[in-house]
Amino acid sequence: MITINRRIFNMAENTQPAKHPCNPESWVENYGDSLYRYTLVRVNKPEEAEDLVQETFFAALKNKNSFRGDSSEKTWLFNILKNKIIDHYRKNKNKPLTASELSASETEEGDGFMERLFKNQGFMEGHWNADNRPGKWGQNLNDALENNEFLTILKACIKHLPQMASAVFRMKYFMEEDSRFICKELDITPSNLWVLAHRSKLQIRECLEKNWMDK
Amino acid sequence: MLKKMMNTLMLTCSKATQLISVKAYRKLSVSEKVRLRLHLLTCSACKAFNLQSTFIDKALEKLGAHAAHHHHLPEERKASIQNHITKNL
Numbered sequence: 689m690i691t692i693n694r695r696i697f698n699m700a701e702n703t704q705p706a707k708h709p710c711n712p713e714s715w716v717e718n719y720g721d722s723l724y725r726y727t728l729v730r731v732n733k734p735e736e737a738e739d740l741v742q743e744t745f746f747a748a749l750k751n752k753n754s755f756r757g758d759s760s761e762k763t764w765l766f767n768i769l770k771n772k773i774i775d776h777y778r779k780n781k782n783k784p785l786t787a788s789e790l791s792a793s794e795t796e797e798g799d800g801f802m803e804r805l806f807k808n809q810g811f812m813e814g815h816w817n818a819d820n821r822p823g824k825w826g827q828n829l830n831d832a833l834e835n836n837e838f839l840t841i842l843k844a845c846i847k848h849l850p851q852m853a854s855a856v857f858r859m860k861y862f863m864e865e866d867s868r869f870i871c872k873e874l875d876i877t878p879s880n881l882w883v884l885a886h887r888s889k890l891q892i893r894e895c896l897e898k899n900w901m902d903k
Numbered sequence: 904m905l906k907k908m909m910n911t912l913m914l915t916c917s918k919a920t921q922l923i924s925v926k927a928y929r930k931l932s933v934s935e936k937v938r939l940r941l942h943l944l945t946c947s948a949c950k951a952f953n954l955q956s957t958f959i960d961k962a963l964e965k966l967g968a969h970a971a972h973h974h975h976l977p978e979e980r981k982a983s984i985q986n987h988i989t990k991n992l
């Protein structure tokens with residue numbers, strides 16, 4: 689019985705595809721730029737991106753024996769990087785807010801953000817305030833997607849989101865994580881998530897309308 | 904009475920836009936979908952928000968996929984990481 693099992697085990701091992709190589713000496717040259725580019729849009733500052741890439745390489749080097757060659761070196765490095773970025777969001781979440789973030793603060797109700805956009809009393813309660821309702825954006829929106837100036841403005845708008853809203857937004861759109869994962873990693877409830885998602889969208893929309901449509 | 908009936912059937916803009924933002928994160932229930940559609944029929948501001956929200960999603964997708972093509976990890980940083988790796992190999 690034991691011999692048969694061992695034979696099956698050996699067969700399984702023999703039919704496995706060739707292992708991927710691991711060459712730490714050429715990591716920086718081969719993957720430095722792509723890891724950096726991946727990180728750049730997911731954090732606020734270039735220095736943060738540099739640090740995260742460096743941490744990724746150092747952690748990979750330390751754990752290079754755990755690389756089993758089942759996936760490529762590149763996939764393995766990207767997985768380490770993704771975990772580092774999520775850690776970075778989590779750490780930022782616990783940092784005290786700066787003054788400008790406090791003024792546009794977070795999940796709390798009653799900071800005036802929603803009240804500025806929507807009427808908070810009367811028969812039309814919950815409907816747009818005339819001054820803040822969305823304007824018409826015209827027909828050629830798809831052209832904007834090819835326009836570098838537009839993408840630069842969009843990036844700047846994301847940068848101005850409060851920390852938590854920004855973390856939610858980036859995990860959702862740039863890391864393609866699902867809601868349950870985002871809630872778990874950032875330690876928030878689904879209803880916190882919906883509030884943050886909504887406010888991010890309202891804020892980005894308004895920021896684009898102000899800075900891009902008015903040009 | 905009229906207001907109560909309106910409230911169960913009709914969404915406010917604040918609720919309608921919330922559903923629009925959230926539908927990228929979770930499936931809306933049938934009743935949410937119906938009420939949202941009904942609201943969008945009668946409210947041009949939320950209709951604009953809906954279009955813009957979809958457009959922003961598309962733009963973010965693009966930004967994520969094509970992020971910063973021309974950026975490079977600065978040479979100094981590359982050299983110092985490389986140095987560390989060579990030393991600790």
Ligand SMILES: [Zn+2]
Nearest residue numbers: 916919946949
């Ligand atoms: Zn409306």
